[in-house]
Amino acid sequence: MTTTTLPGNPAADSGGIYVIAAHPHWRDSRVNRRMLAAARAVPGVEVNDLYGSYPDFAIDVEAEQARLAKARLVVLVHPIQWYSMPALQKLWVDDVLTYGWAYGPGGTALQGKDFWLVATTGSPEPSYHPQSYHRYFFDAFLPPYEQTAALCGMRFLPPLVFYGARSADEAEVTAHVDTYAQRLGSYPDWPEIEEIDACIACPVPEADRPAESDDMGKVVASTFHSAMSRGIAAMSAANEPKNDDNHREGTA
Ligand SMILES: Cc1cc2nc3c(=O)[nH]c(=O)nc-3n(C[C@H](O)[C@H](O)[C@H](O)COP(=O)(O)O)c2cc1C
Numbered sequence: 242m243t244t245t246t247l248p249g250n251p252a253a254d255s256g257g258i259y260v261i262a263a264h265p266h267w268r269d270s271r272v273n274r275r276m277l278a279a280a281r282a283v284p285g286v287e288v289n290d291l292y293g294s295y296p297d298f299a300i301d302v303e304a305e306q307a308r309l310a311k312a313r314l315v316v317l318v319h320p321i322q323w324y325s326m327p328a329l330q331k332l333w334v335d336d337v338l339t340y341g342w343a344y345g346p347g348g349t350a351l352q353g354k355d356f357w358l359v360a361t362t363g364s365p366e367p368s369y370h371p372q373s374y375h376r377y378f379f380d381a382f383l384p385p386y387e388q389t390a391a392l393c394g395m396r397f398l399p400p401l402v403f404y405g406a407r408s409a410d411e412a413e414v415t416a417h418v419d420t421y422a423q424r425l426g427s428y429p430d431w432p433e434i435e436e437i438d439a440c441i442a443c444p445v446p447e448a449d450r451p452a453e454s455d456d457m458g459k460v461v462a463s464t465f466h467s468a469m470s471r472g473i474a475a476m477s478a479a480n481e482p483k484n485d486d487n488h489r490e491g492t493a
Pocket of ligand 1: 264269270271272273274319320321322323324325361362363364365406407
């Protein structure tokens with residue numbers, strides 16, 4: 242489900258903010274749920290709750306690309322799951338950031354935009370350490386995000402990570418949500434933003450991905466995806482209880 246509040250912050254005049262929020266179980270969320278509500282209250286921000294918008298995982302690629310095209314800041318918001326993003330967020334990346342549109346020859350739609358990752362972890366910050374159970378500093382899990390942005394010509398802004406979302410106290414959660422909303426409301430007037438380098442160019446030579454096989458790949462992928470989506474939708478309809486007590490909360 243997407244929502245847009247009326248313009249009225251600096252970003253609205255400079256191209257807008259598109260927040261893509263993904264949480265597979267909003268009703269269990271303590272932090273992301275409050276960030277979703279906070280983003281919706283910031284003027285000029287378009288917010289998409291992916292699991293609410295696409296419960297059948299059938300992403301509207303055209304609509305997503307149109308939203309991205311008009312944004313200046315693209316924000317991915319989600320809990321970290323297995324050192325990465327939730328499944329529907331990953332599918333969104335796979336489906337929407339297409340060759341020839343987001344990257345590769347002619348793929349310039351996102352060039353010059355800013356990309357901001359806003360993530361929560363269940364584990365506290367000290368656990369992301371070579372001597373602790375996650376074995377790596379959290380930064381070690383960021384290159385796939387950073388390089389995805391770079392391949393599309395987007396500048397990777399410093400991520401906002403909230404550690405220990407399950408154990409943090411109420412004051413810490415509130416402070417984090419306030420910081421997040423304040424950042425959305427003040428973009429692009431962030432104190433450090435001028436010092437962040439523009440993205441280096443990452444052109445993909447046409448020879449690395451011949452058009453013919455790519456076109457064929459696209460046809461196969463899109464046929465497979467539509468068939469899967471239809472199958473999943475049919476299965477969900479068949480399994481849907483009459484009185485749906487277990488209905489997932491799409492919006493928070
Ligand atoms: C399937 C799954 C995988 C998870 N993987 C990680 C992980 O790799 N690292 C971590 O710190 N927390 C992990 N968590 C915990 C979530 O990140 C944590 O519950 C979430 O950030 C809390 O935010 P919320 O209150 O909005 O739900 C995982 C949770 C689930 C359900």
